[in-house]
Amino acid sequence: MTKRRLLLSLHDVGPRFETEVDRLVDHVSRHVAPDHLAMLVVPNHWGAHPLIAGSPFASRLRDWSDRGVSLFAHGWYHRDDSRHAGAASRFKARHMTAGEGEFLGLDHRTALQRMTDGRALIEDISGKPVAGFVAPAWLYGAPALAALGQAGFALAEDHMKVWSPQSGATLARGPVITWASRSRARIASSLAVxxxxxxLLHFAPVVRIAVHPGDAHVPSLMRSIDDALRRVRRSHAPARYGDLLTAPPTPCAY
Known part of the structure; x- marks a missing residue:
């Protein structure tokens, strides 16, 4: 019988946060081996930190991939420059992220172009297919969702699920355990959650944990990451996102 699965991801990987990525990799490796870690790669963070083929960081990214790390395309700029027309989109852009919901307001053509460009760059560097696509801040507008299927990604995720853009099938459900470091209030609330x-997720077939570069600067968040990984590991075995495509996880017991 397939065990319940723990999926661990490290967001915002790129030259902008090289030091923080190193600290987080060392930190979580006590609980999850690199071949069960996912890295979400930003090609050009805020337009100021490009990932360049042949650069030292690109070589490190390829080395991580060779060690079994799953690489996802994670937007292009990780910055939201769109003007949002609907009230719901404006609320998400203002309150659910610090101006980083890049794919929330993009038109279809731009979303598809950034997806395919990001995929091509990461695959050129790693020499392997990307595992999938995750929009910055887990926020997608309708045009971006439509573009996902055309871009050919095997997997995508938002805050509440993982799915196949090709078939539309939901592969895992449930909230991501993650942390926020932007303010004292957000730190406190994320520690509580x-x-x-x-x-609450003890019997869930899949539990997802996501860490971000900002976490590396807050000792209480780093301790909380340790605690969450330790507790989830009691009931869930580390797995790769791609495992969701090959075999269903253990059904929920309730």
Whole structure:
């Protein structure tokens, strides 16, 4: 019988956060081996930190890929420059991210272009197919969702699920355990949620944990990441996102 799965991802990987990525990789490796880690790669963070083929960071990215790390395309700029027309989109852009919901307001053509360009760059560097696509801040507008299927990605995820853009099938459900470091209030609330979710998700077939570069600068968040990984590991075995495509996880017991 397939075990319940833990999926661990490290967001915003790129030259902008090289030091923080190193700290987080060292930190989580005590719980999850690199071949069960996903890295979400930003090709040109905020237009100021391009990932360049042949650069030292690109070589490190290829080395991580060779060690079994799953690489996802994670937007292009990780910056939201769109003007949002609908009230719901304006609310998400203002309150759910610090101006980083890049794919929330993009038109179809631009979304598809950035997806395919990001995929091509990462695959050229790693020499392997990307595992999938995750929009910055897990936010997608309708045009971006339509573009996902055309871009040919095997997997995509938002805050509440993982799915196949090709078939439309939902492969895992449930909230991501993650942390916010932008303010004291967000730190406090994310610590509380991270403490609450592991027991609530104990019987879930898949539990997802996501860490971000900002976490590396807040000791309380780093301790919380340790605690969450330790507790989830009691009931869930580390797995790769791609495993969701090959075999269903253990059904929920309730």
């Amino acid at each position: 991270a403490r609450l979710l592991p027991p």
